[in-house]
Amino acid sequence: MKKIIVIATGGTIAGSGEDGRTTEYRAGTIDVSDILETIPQINNLAEIEMVPLISVDSNEMNERYWIKLRNTINEQAKRPDVDGIVITHGTDTIEETAYFLNLTIATEKPVVLTGAMRPATATSPDGPFNLFQAIALAANEKAHDCGVMCLFSSTIYSARNIAKTNNHKIDAFGLNEQAALGYMRDADVFITNHPTTKHTLHSKFCSKQFDVFPKVKMATYYAGSDTDILDALKHDCDGIVVIGTGSGNYSQAWMQKLDELAESGIVIVRSSRVPHSIVFDEQIFDPKNHFIGSNTLTPFKARILLMLxxxxxxNIEEIRNAFFRY
Known part of the structure; x- marks a missing residue:
């Protein structure tokens, strides 16, 4: 029987509140091992070993926790008796954690993140079934070398392309113009696509040790926006991800200010506030070729890649190439 490590980090899946309600609950207050005990047939899937790591609302997740989680995954994945790893995580920032891990962990063993939209004390919580399928996915040979995956509502998502698109439905996740990796029916796994960008052991970041990261900040453009936010962000800053309109667009005043910042050594990435957008290099909004297009990455994932x-x-050209390769 396969051995699966379950790493708990908190989130709604381990949340509790008034019985039956889906709101007004506290995330990360229930032991995930208690949830496992409620899942029929779970012990027929795999031998499960719990690794409690942290217990937080995912809005408290940060780079320090990412490093701790990444190191724990690498540590567990080195064990010859371990076949796969599942991480329970809050849904608000799961896509960011998943993408960071996708670029930095050093294993081809299946690593699957899952969570829930309803707390464990709600009527018909979605967490137990998501956890059941995540464990089944991590124990399946088909999931090897697929990069970090997320499992929600019987859909297998790649860490690079998953995005939370709804804040109140169980089926809360979508993709950024990309197909899902596959789907599940109960414990059966159907992989229909494979990642085409570099990940895990194929990533140049997987062997690097991290302590602190360069500071990368974000600035959102809106109609009538002045450049004060850019002046405020430039202090103690290594990079800025601009969340522009349309194809990563902004005013002439913003373009002039961003050129100044780029010439001062701050690396600028152009992204878009539009869901399902693609941002390429653009002469109209970057005539001096100072900036980097985020490609199909969301602004939040563009920040992670730039930070790494x-x-x-x-070097701007090296970083520009990374946005096509990762």
Whole structure:
């Protein structure tokens, strides 16, 4: 029987509140091992070993926790008796954690993140079935070398392309113009696509040790926006992800200010506030070729990739290439 490590980090899946309600609950207050005990047939899937790591609302997740989680995954994945790893996580920032891990962990063993939209004390919570399927996915040979995955509502998502698209439905996740990796029916796994960008052991970041990260900040453009936010962000800053309109667009005043910041050494990535957007290099909004298009990455994932790139280089062309490869 396969051995699966379940790493608990908190979130709604381990949340509790008034019986039956889906709101007004506290995340990360229930032991995930208690949830496992409520799942029929779970012990027929795999031998499960719990690793409690942290217990937080996912809005408290940060780079320090990411490093701790990444190191724990690498540690557990080295064990010859371990076949796969499942992480329970809050849904609000799960896509960011998943993408960071996708770029930095050093294993081809299946790593699957899952969570819930309803707390464990709600009527018909969704967490137990998501956890059941995540464990089944991590124990399946088909899931090897697929990069970090997320499992929700019987859909297998790649860490790079998953995005939370709804804040109140169980089926709360979608994709950024990309197909899902596959789907599940109960414990059966159907992989229909494989990642085409570099991940895990194929990533240049997987062997690097991290302590602190360069500071990458974000600025959102809106109609009538002045450049004060850019002036405020430039202090103690290594990079800025601009969340523009349309294809990563902004005013002439913003373009001039961003050119100044780029010439001062701050690396600028252009992204978009539009869901399902693609941002390429653009002469109209970047005539001096100072900036980097985020490609199909969301602004939040663009920040993570830029942050990791800046641990190795400040060369614009090298970073630009990374946005196509990762």
């Amino acid at each position: 790139c800046l641990t190795q280089t400040r």
